Amino acid sequence: MNFKIIDRFISPYQKLVQNVVIPYQEKILNDEIPNIEKSHVINNFKYAAELIETGKTNGEFYGMIFQDSDAAKWLEAAAYSLGLTKDAELEKRCDVLIDLIGRAQHPDGYLNTYFTLKGMEKRWTNLCEAHEMYCAGHMMEAAVAYAKVTGKDKLIKIMENMADHIYERFITDGTEGYPGHPEIELAFMRMYDYTGNKKYLELAGHFINVRGVNPHFYGEEYKRSGWYVWGAHIHEPDYAQNNKPVRELTEATGHSVRAVYLYTAMADYARVTGDEALKNACEILWKNITQKRMYVTGAIGSAYEGEAFTADYHLPNDTAYAETCASIGLIFFARKMLALEKRGEYADVMERALYNCVLAGMQSDGTRFFYVNPLEVVPGISGAVKTHRHTLPERPTWFTCACCPPNVARLLASLNDYAWSAENGVIHSHLFIGGELDISGTHGGKVTVETDYPNGGEIRYTFKPDGEAMDITLAVRLPAWSKNTEIRFNGEAIKINNINGYVYIKKPYKNGDVLTVNLDMGIHRIYANPKVYANNGKTAFSRGPFIYCAEGADNDGEVLNLFIDKKRNAALIDDNKITADGYRVKNNGALYSFDAPLYEPYTITLTPYYTWGNRGLNEMRVWLPSV
């Protein structure tokens, strides 16, 4: 299966990633952008290589303990970019970087510039915080992506050596422990998927299975080693999802990125091994997140403290953590749940997170990023007062911890992997993205997708069989938000039988056959469960997959005093803006008054959430009070 994206909405994003984000981040890795936090990541590899090759270096490590992963994530994004567009120069620079990475690897396979430069005697003594496996995992992901696109296996070989090193220590020698930040588990699954080598499946299973069996491991580890980075061992064990064995987890807790990375690996491992208990745990965790702990934008993580999940229905809008990387991880998890079982809700959430939280994470020019994606912003409070230091009202240029920007880049550049499944004569259309699906090898032809989605609701699938017909089932997702979906085959209406969120249309598809899907692109008002006490009496708006927000820029500078009229109209106007009848509330200026405020009619303008924060500092609100 190969899906080439040619899409009015997504292709410009991919070009932005290719033309702006990846080159910009490459410059950052090389410390070529002035006036921003130094990266030093390439230098770290250079000094580590020098030390290994010559026994000495004058260079010093600089950056976060997981700085290596910035190189890995950039390489992975670059690999996807090469998959979209050949670029001999970029590929050459990737090869140079990979050579450098190889030179920074120790003879025993160990690869990590922090410990190489800071002292190898401390390696593997702080699994809780040191991110050695996290960095290795990201480098394995890059290796698989790069090998798939270029056919070059140098980085795969490097990471196979590192995997062998880990295998020897943690499986052969039986050293206790599991990584503080899950990541390598899903990476081992990707290594297994690409190489077929069961060793990687075993490694993934090992770290999934030992996790939380001894929930006190990190505390014990600290007692032995006596050193720490931030003191993460003093967090409760659910911070790193090691409070219980993973099959017993029932609530999404702790650091939200760690959580969804772990669940991604669990779902993938459950699929490959048929482990029902693990699958069951994944389903319970999925429900807990999506039915009780997820923002309407597909964001997760309610608290800055621990960058973490908090409690059911605790979804504050103005102090949300809602990290871009966590929503990306939720998309990873959803994709693996879809691989386990084709349920539209998984793709619905994938879409919700993508078109709202993740895209909002990036400035429209591709050079600035949000870590934190609040649903309510108040200049002077957001990013300013102590409880809101994290909810920046504008995207900063770069972060000391640069995890989100390259994560956005690698996701957007690899979206083709999320749009379709093709298995056993059935092809599932999960995401509505224009392009050409080539399934000649397995399903006898090609399918072209044309659409204005997500701004328009029509999706046209045109079939080009290799032979006379493609005798397949096309399964089209029926988004839960589309209350009236119509499907026509060569112009003739098809009755829709919704099976777990998909309609299955089996045909001998002939050349030029067209299946047209028309989704309900009406404006919807959304109401939160009353237990979400932050949103009592409030209304949000959506159209298609987009969640909307009100920004000061469209509303005479102020949105916090706007109320939606429950009974009156909302309408789509130019582009994808919505206007809704409402009121601007005015009071007598008193902090508290017995006089009911005055409601002056006002037409409220709403824009898709993903576009917010591109027009300077202003108020923003997703959930508007209503009268």
Added chain:
Amino acid sequence: MNFKIIDRFISPYQKLVQNVVIPYQEKILNDEIPNIEKSHVINNFKYAAELIETGKTNGEFYGMIFQDSDAAKWLEAAAYSLGLTKDAELEKRCDVLIDLIGRAQHPDGYLNTYFTLKGMEKRWTNLCEAHEMYCAGHMMEAAVAYAKVTGKDKLIKIMENMADHIYERFITDGTEGYPGHPEIELAFMRMYDYTGNKKYLELAGHFINVRGVNPHFYGEEYKRSGWYVWGAHIHEPDYAQNNKPVRELTEATGHSVRAVYLYTAMADYARVTGDEALKNACEILWKNITQKRMYVTGAIGSAYEGEAFTADYHLPNDTAYAETCASIGLIFFARKMLALEKRGEYADVMERALYNCVLAGMQSDGTRFFYVNPLEVVPGISGAVKTHRHTLPERPTWFTCACCPPNVARLLASLNDYAWSAENGVIHSHLFIGGELDISGTHGGKVTVETDYPNGGEIRYTFKPDGEAMDITLAVRLPAWSKNTEIRFNGEAIKINNINGYVYIKKPYKNGDVLTVNLDMGIHRIYANPKVYANNGKTAFSRGPFIYCAEGADNDGEVLNLFIDKKRNAALIDDNKITADGYRVKNNGALYSFDAPLYEPYTITLTPYYTWGNRGLNEMRVWLPSV
């Protein structure tokens, strides 16, 4: 002027303080209550005395660096209690404690058990955090209170020695610096008020005037000393109100208790000295607090981080810090503003803080206390998730930092000092508390006050002149919340002329003359300024000075899904409960839904906020959404 409280509402509180709170806290000071955090404060004084007297001790200091202040605040409360009721045994125990305190004083006047036991070489090297002047200030307050009630001046003498020591160091020797936690400034003013010694006025003025002139003092101090307790020097200077010279302050910032303690001293110093610039700063700060940064319960401090003010209109209900001590400090500030100028708004705020936040700080049985007084409580979130660790849903037994309980005790036991002013032929009735005002010495008689206030709205002032008549002006506060106040003199209606929140009634008051005030005790709906974005579309209720709340205990266990009907009734029922027509909202169980929730009619029961949390763990909400 002497006011003896005999009041159906306040007297039981004073008895609770005398019979339960003071004895309970005395036991705590002596470590006689099992299973709670050790106090050790008496032992600290014993060991310090032993060390000073014999040159050695085996005892060690234990507790917070400001542990001494617990003894001081208890002594002050005990002094007020002795003023209410003679108690030879209690007085004897106070004398024993004072003797012990005297023995723990160094020959040079220095008094502080922390530095005495931990090392005198460090004294005065960390004004930022070490609370030496804070402890001394509280002990001065106790000394003045104890001397006034008992006529015994031993503690006054002890603290005069300490004051001399401070004078020598900071004025005579010109040592730079000012205390991290303002307190001693207001205490010096009390010492001046009691002794008439201008040295104390000079000391108060000194520490008010040098504050913030060098905003970098704490950082410089840390560079010299190299030691810290919590690292408070890394806070921004506005944390301790030393960002600017005090006359330039325009916003209430930083640690809210420190702020209002400082402003109290500023207002008092401005009154005594006639310093218009200082008075002006106080008025600006007062307005900033009460018009932009105060909860409807009279609570202040919006953030746990720094226990601090945050920004205008940022008043989150569920994560409020709203410390009991801060509202007590606000009452101190209001009292001094009243002394500067008779404006009803000062007494209105004093009343609001007292009858809501402060009384809510104490369990109805007097043994448990809230530090933090949120306006919205959700079991499972409040006191549980990381952003809400401070907003406990039930009062704990004791705190490591035991500042609030003795602060409540000393305020309630000294409320007689807050009810009246009597100056130049005019007596101002600020708080409506039953009792007997004896102003024979200055105004020629007595005034008896009878009332059911705050539950009832009638207040009867009966005059008992020493001679034929008291030729005075009675100024009665006209609370801003009382929209229809009626006043009768011997049954005959008096036309009310509202002058800055008071009505001035000048009469030759004869024996048995009765002035009757009838306040409007109707139920009011309160609306917050729309800029308070936490409260958009929400309504609170009040009756008299009480702010109401809904608790689960009265509302079938759940209040977060209750909505007030804007257009329908609210009524007073048994005692002081209110019922209001409203709705319970139900949805289909989904986290987000396109289906508007169902509003089922429900009669909502509201109780005064000060009574909340006395019936087990349950949901609580002051601001209810409305439809």
